[in-house]
Amino acid sequence: xxxxxxxxxxxxxxxxxxxxxxxxxxxxxxxxxxxxxxxxxxxxxxxxxxxxxxxxxxxxxxxxxxxxxxxxxxxxxxxxxxxxxxxxxxxxxxxxxxxxxxxxxxxxxxxxxxxxxxxxxxxxxxxxxxxxxxxxxxxxxxxxxxxxxxxxxxxxxxxxxxxxxxxxxxxxxxxxxxxxxxxxxxxxxxxxxxxxxxxxxxxxxxxxxxxxxxxxxxxxxxxxxxxxxxxxxxxxxxxxxxxxxxxxxxxxxxxxxxxxxxxxxxxxxxxxxxxxxxxxxxxxxxxxxxxxxxxxxxxxxxxxxxxxxxxxxxxxxxxxxxxxxxxxxxxxxxxxxxxxxxxxxxxxxxxxxxxxxxxxxxxxxxxxxxxxxxxxxxxxxx
Numbered sequence: 273x274x275x276x277x278x279x280x281x282x283x284x285x286x287x288x289x290x291x292x293x294x295x296x297x298x299x300x301x302x303x304x305x306x307x308x309x310x311x312x313x314x315x316x317x318x319x320x321x322x323x324x325x326x327x328x329x330x331x332x333x334x335x336x337x338x339x340x341x342x343x344x345x346x347x348x349x350x351x352x353x354x355x356x357x358x359x360x361x362x363x364x365x366x367x368x369x370x371x372x373x374x375x376x377x378x379x380x381x382x383x384x385x386x387x388x389x390x391x392x393x394x395x396x397x398x399x400x401x402x403x404x405x406x407x408x409x410x411x412x413x414x415x416x417x418x419x420x421x422x423x424x425x426x427x428x429x430x431x432x433x434x435x436x437x438x439x440x441x442x443x444x445x446x447x448x449x450x451x452x453x454x455x456x457x458x459x460x461x462x463x464x465x466x467x468x469x470x471x472x473x474x475x476x477x478x479x480x481x482x483x484x485x486x487x488x489x490x491x492x493x494x495x496x497x498x499x500x501x502x503x504x505x506x507x508x509x510x511x512x513x514x515x516x517x518x519x520x521x522x523x524x525x526x527x528x529x530x531x532x533x534x535x536x537x538x539x540x541x542x543x544x545x546x547x548x549x550x551x552x553x554x555x556x557x558x559x560x561x562x563x564x565x566x567x568x569x570x571x572x573x574x575x576x577x578x579x580x581x582x583x584x585x586x587x588x589x590x591x592x593x594x595x596x597x598x599x600x601x602x603x604x605x606x607x608x609x610x611x612x613x614x615x616x617x618x619x620x621x622x623x624x625x626x627x628x629x630x631x632x633x634x635x636x637x638x639x640x641x642x643x644x645x646x647x648x649x650x651x652x653x654x
Contacts (some may be wrong), residue, residue, distance in 0.1 A: 275621070279370060281517050283414075283548065283550055284549040286546075292541050293446075294307065294537075294539055295307060296382060299535075301523060301527070302324055302524075314335055315336060315337040321338065324574035325382070327379060327380050328378070332376045332532040342573050343365055343374055344374040345371050345374065345378055346371070346372040348370045349369075350368075352376060354372050382432065382537070383432045383524065384430070385432065386429045386518070388427055389426070392424065394423075394424055397423050397430075400489075413468075413481055422592065423493075428493060428494060428495045428518050429521075431494070432491055433539075438539070438540075438543075439541040439542055442488075443487075443540040444448065445464060445465075446463075447461075447539045449492075451515065451533070452536065453515065458500045458515070459501075461482055461483070461517065469484060470492070470517075473551065482518075483495055496517025497517075498516065500514070500515045500516060502514055506532055508522045545654065549645055549651075551608075551649060553635075554647065559639055560639060561613065565613065568592055569592075577584055596610075606624070612638065613639045615636060615647075618649060620649070629651060
């Protein structure tokens with residue numbers, strides 16, 4: 273093993289921009305992500321222990337029996353540490369030394385909130401007042417209160433997408449909502465103007481704006497009140513009514529059943545990955561020795577020791593021969609000897625010579641004295 277110092281000029285920082293594509297189908301109370309599938313393990317047919325369409329936040333308890341899952345816990349002491357779902361009253365009733373437990377897995381998924389016109393208790397909408405008004409420069413439909421309506425009084429639905437499903441923000445112009453009835457697409461919304469407006473692209477209401485997208489917050493606010501299919505009715509909120517865009521994905525909001533309706537949501541996220549790049553050079557006449565036992569010959573002329581040492585000296589066995597692995601085009605004949613090694617991995621050390629990262633090459637590099645290589649290592653920074 274050879275050590276080589278990395279110079280300042282061999283270290284670079286850069287940012288990689290990615291645009292992952294997501295596609296969901298909502299049917300009844302189920303969410304299906306089309307790009308993933310449920311995997312079967314040794315103990316369960318769902319190795320992550322989360323429902324369809326959900327992401328396990330820490331991916332703990334992977335393929336563990338359901339009756340032996342690990343869990344977080346605190347011991348009550350003078351530091352007064354406890355979980356947010358434990359009230360102060362509950363905490364005060366516990367004796368010192370008591371164990372306060374939580375549960376894994378923790379998961380996240382898309383959700384839907386619906387406000388009827390007579391529902392004035394709208395904490396989610398009130399929290400968005402400043403954000404909505406700051407986006408009025410893109411469209412008047414973002415206004416909290418205007419001639420188009422007042423967000424505290426309008427009947428509307430909010431589709432919330434957690435950031436773990438898109439990254440830094442949702443890509444503008446990538447959002448598409450599909451309203452299906454009895455297997456047929458009856459309505460389609462797209463933000464093709466890239467300004468947050470969700471515009472009907474088909475049917476008699478083509479060109480109408482049914483809602484808005486808050487790209488950075490991962491929120492879709494739907495206000496469309498025209499009938500998507502006048503000949504159909506289901507219990508989207510309370511009682512049977514014709515389907516409207518504000519009913520989109522309503523089946524995942526609670527116990528409402530809409531067996532004839534399904535919904536599709538497609539979008540791209542934008543995620544920035546910070547990377548640290550190291551350039552490691554393998555010059556000529558260097559890195560041509562290995563401590564691997566296969567580097568030495570098995571010739572019978574070798575003595576039965578590699579080295580000996582004492583308090584005064586360290587001496588290697590001078591009869592050790594290096595194996596000649598240079599191939600020849602002739603049968604049963606070895607070509608002229610050439611010191612040859614195969615580089616299979618690169619280790620990064622800190623100033624205390626402790627390993628902090630290991631990079632393995634997919635195919636080992638054949639290194640001879642007259643060859644030189646430049647290996648680029650990348651580490652994702654979180």
